[in-house]
Amino acid sequence: MKVNKKGAVAIAALIAGSMLALAGCSGSGSSTPTNSGSGTLTVWVDADRARVLKDVAAQFKKDKGITVDLVVKDYGKIQQDFTAQVPTGKGPDLTIGGHDWTGGFVQDGVIAPVELGDKASDFEKVALQAVTYDGKTYGLPYAIENIAILRNTALADSTPATWDEMIAKGKAAGKKYPFLVGLDPQAADPYHLYPLQTSFGNSVFAQNSDGTYDASKLTIGDAAGQNFAKWVSSQGDKGTKVLNLNLSGDLAKEAFLAGESPYYLTGPWNVADAQAKGIKLAVDPIPSAGGKTAAPFAGVQTFFLSSKSKNALAATDFLVNYVATEKVQTALYKVGGRPPALTTAYQAAQSDPIVAGFGKVGENAVPMPSIPQMGSVWDDWGKTEAAIIKGADPTSSWTTMATNIQAKLK
Template sequence: MKRAFFFALLASGVAAAQTDLVVWHSYRAAEKSAIEKVAASFNASHPGIKVTTLAVPYDAFADKISAAVPRGKGPDIFIYAQDRLGGWIEAGNTVEPIDFFVDDATKARFIPSTMEAMTYRGTVWGLPVNYKVITLIYNKKLVQKPPATTTELVTLAKKLTDKASGRFGLAYWYSDYYYHAALQNAFGGRVFEGNTAKPVLNAPENVKGLELLVSWIDEGILPAEPSTALITALFNGGKAAMIFTGPWFLGEIDPGIDWGLAPLPKVVEAGGKPLRPWMTVEGAFIAAPSKHKDAAYEFVKFLTDLESAKVMALEGRQSPSNKAAYDDPKVANDPVLKAFRTQVEVAVPMPNLPEMTMVWSPATIMMASVAKRTIAPKPALDKAEAEVLKAVSELHRK
């Protein structure tokens, strides 16, 4: 009895000396083992801190964070894309600002646009871990040389399109606003004016972007009613020569298809500016109620440093935000990582404002009706803008 008491005392003494950190992520398979490896090497090099990782299913992740963290029941650190960041900041007591911790040297090690995605109204809230961006994936049997400009793209796609037999030169989910954003950004389009939360969906540049899409639809090079399932089926059946998609698609490709990656073409209509896709950046955020913020920042920094970035890239197959990782020969010679690194140079971070959630629904309706050619681009954008303005004002109203 006395002995048991003694051991209990000893155990509590040890526990008090050690800081326990819990990290939530939504990774599976290779990504999961990569982050577990990073956590293990952190634990080995930081004796006073013990990091435990917990995989939470992606579907429930954001809602779990919204529900658990403000009530002090969540993790110390969580990894998620920037699109919910603004909402969590506005709701309060969810994400801890780390602007104070981040020095210029740390800021400088990331691809600038990924750092921008972690910044909300001038304050840094997390460190970027990786990014996902849309690029051009093509069937090497059908396309010898990927197109460099949109004119080449249309010419080539027209040649490869045979609508009657269901073959298309170009296929992507063009009726989805996320995919379409690449076209509008090429013209300098935007959803919000400057750094404010004022929606400008019907900006003239956005009209031009939508007009470009309409011209492609009218050329007949795109399949009707696109969806991810349709694009996958077409590409794997060898019936789509080129597709615009991101890293999430790579696992879906049939092993029998010989495919390659290339940067999205330059837009002749926009004076030779490249198509600029939106990117999603996954950041490591510190939970506001965490009791070990200093230790948590140590881990966040460790997770995004060069060695960890290489593990996450080579073993987890992620595109790290750490610039130096691409100097590593193994990363530099990886065609997939290299292609996304080239593409991210022109990518635009998707807005992290909470008002963005008000945009999706009207934008989806707008894109669907324009894609079906039931309405012209300009009035469609005007209508969507009016709806977004109304939704945002309802949200801001006291």
């Protein structure tokens, strides 16, 4: 396996020189990871990641004499279980998760920074930005995901650059729907509609120069946000009806698989099922509705290090010198369908036009905010979008939403 020499030497020196001193340290009441040399690392993974990491764990055992216990978990339960178990000392040393969990994990004191060393420069910029919080790297990224336009090439030969042109071309295809996106009847889907929102120049929070978010500056209610709200209204029940709350995520997918629309706003997670249906696909940039570039959220799948790990040095070694390799990141990409976070693996994956398509759109993506304050945004945001689609006044609804979110932030 490819090993980063500087990182390996540094970690080996740390392990050799610090094991004795760290062995006597207690992890309770401290966010500083320690290492007791217990000889076992516990890693929470889902079934797909477990298959890839089985051989990696065996190699680590052979090289280091440390057993890696891969515990398969339901991904939907990992965040809550990790937060609950780490303070008790019963949690894992490492867990997979979404980068947007970072802020809450830091706030709860359940994760520790991961020292990537010179390996940090080996990752895609957006991946590194996503796992950076308060100037520290909290996690090792392994996959990047974002949405784009999935196009049925038999029904449309291209995706126009603007929303109106795409809808017109979609209607010309003569199918049931000119365009598809899955929406919840009560909560719409702010995640999927966000690139259209950014095309109006609106964001949720202001971003700092390093790409991190300023939780003290809520921007969602500004003039650009108001313009987006008016546009949503024009596409809803009192307008074109293109934004359809009766089409849930599952129903939108079914419609696309049935060939009922040339265009589907979705992520790489729906590619395999479409290909299995024999649909020839292309991945295209998201058209602009507001005149600016449509920038979707980037989600980064991450390995987090527990703040109570008794084998933090070994866990860091496992991540930096075994998981952060082209071979392993490529294998994780093949089972997950998401482009790798490691640049060499990411570039190699671009030979697949589907991956290249999502990657091109991802060049304009922005990391989903990982600050804890984001938890105060989603509910009002989604419910307001749904209300506007149903016909509520866009201006007053959006203003009330921003006021309510601001009150929760305080």
